[in-house]
Amino acid sequence: MSTVIAFIVIFGALVFFHEWGHFFFAKRAGILCREFAIGFGPKVFSHKKGETTYNIRLLPIGGYVRMAGEDPEVVEIKPGYRIGLLFDKENKVTKLILNNKEKYPKCRIVEVEQADIEKDLFIKGFPEDDPDNMETFSVLPTAVIVENGAETQIAPVDRQFGYKTLAQRTMTIFAGPLMNFVLAFVVFIIIALLQGVPTNDPKLGEITPDGAAKAAGLQQGDIVQSINGSEISSWADVVELIRKNPNKKLDFTINRAGKDMEIVVTPIEKKVEGEKIGLIGVYSPVEKSPVQAVKSGFQETYFWTKQIFVSLEKLVTGQFSINMLSGPVGIYASTDAVAKSGIYYLMKWAGVLSINLGIMNLLPIPALDGGRLMFFAIEGLRGKPIDKQKEGMVHFIGFALLMLLMLVVTWNDIQRFFLK
Incomplete structure (x- = not known):
């Protein structure tokens, strides 16, 4: 049940912020938004406020903003009526x-x-x-x-999507994926504020209760000056010497609250990937500051954006099989595994998924935001829009192919995670 709740909350949040981006900029452009919906299928909750009906629907696998001019409009009133x-x-x-x-x-x-x-x-x-x-x-x-x-x-013409300027329409569509990047950035900042940002200072972080550091008397915040006479200038130096000396006594020279102290620590031997290393039960030092949190948010967002593009490149070049793609079922299974590692890992997973959703929607594929942006780019180059019927047909075919891909990916996920 906890996994189901986590999945619904994460997926719901990703969809909500994506659609809210479309909605916010549509309203700023003066477009009449008839419906703001999270999910598809039958209505679970509905509330109308102002011009817009806000709906939560049964299947939490997407959402949409229904804007005037995008769907068939109200009944035409003809002579004789x-x-x-x-x-x-x-x-x-x-x-x-x-x-x-x-x-x-x-x-x-x-x-x-x-x-x-x-x-x-x-x-x-x-x-x-x-x-x-x-x-x-x-x-x-x-x-x-x-x-x-x-x-x-x-919907008078000045309230319809299609009659707005190219810049207004482009921003309205682009805002959805943009909000996914913004959401990921904010999530990574929150994680950094709560957990702290790892630093390379030779200062001891959290001490585990059952490690050699605790038994020897080391404390969180101790500054390591030297180990066995070797001067220490960074946390990397501390880690290197500990890992290289399992079951060997190490003379730590530390500074605690302005006082120098000598403490002997014997790293416990542990086998990791076939290699014997030493561990003393100390986490890396972290710094909790808004500036470092914002910097970490940028770094994490950039890193995962780059990683997803690398995966897309492998998919295009054939190094990445379609069987390795995941849909909602695969995401659910992965969420279950990540949730067992703790709330911070779950938050990070949500940030990565948000970036993934943003990038996927920006791909120039018909029926996705990127496909619509591609048509806007063509309109900007040729100076006039493409015929709506032709564009609609392209998006319809693209949507049909996406649904087919979704079925294939979902079946692969079911076989991989539930029919082993």
Whole structure:
């Protein structure tokens, strides 16, 4: 159960911040966001605030932000339609009722002659209470269409994704993967603040209760000046001498609170990967400071970004088999293994997964954010967008192929982790 909770929390957080990036910059650009969803499938939780419905869905394997202009919009109101209109105090249309008009006794029934609820925002037609005179009704940009009791806000062109500038659309799509890198960076900073950042100072870190250092009287914070007469200038020097001398007495000259002391320590012999080494039960020294934590955050983010790109290169060159890829099942199994090592390892795993999600989404593959950014780049070069139907077909084919790959990877994961 703890693994299930950890998996849901980690995956949910990665998806949430990714989609929040899209959502935040879409709202900044003035795009109408109809839905913010975590997961797919049936709704588990739903809440509407302002223009947006916030949903948590059953399958925690992704998420989306549904923006006006991206999906088929509201029903087109054609000439001859009989619709009901509700007005505000300034006699502007607030609701356009398509059916079940009897439930709205205060609405005014109009036979439509002409309508434009995207650009000029008007309804022109013959009212039922004055059928000989055609009237023009101004529609509020926040008006809603009511069909079968469900309300859908209209989307004037200035609120639709496709009518925004190329820079605004690019930033809205790019912001999703960007937030995954930001999340990883923040997680690595938090780990560094809590754990501390390893330093190369010859200062003893945490002492294990059952090690030779504890038995000899060494304490955390002791500064090692020399070992067997050899001057010590770094933690690496301390580690090297201890590892090379299993079961041999070592004369430590240390400084503790300003006082020099001599302590004899005998490293315990341990076999590691076929090699006999000495250990005394001391962790490396760490420094807890905001500056070092931020520096560590950058270093960790850069390191794992580089490692993932190296893996992608191996995949492209054939050095990395498709059977080595993992989907949600594989990630779940890995999360189970990492969770047993402790909370810090689990946090680091979440950071690595976040970077991985960001990079994967930036790949120029149709249906992914990177595929859409590729079309924006082509639009910028040619000075006009590619035909929406052609682009939509490319994304549809890309999505189908991704689903096929997901099925193959998931089956491989099930065989590897659960059908051994």
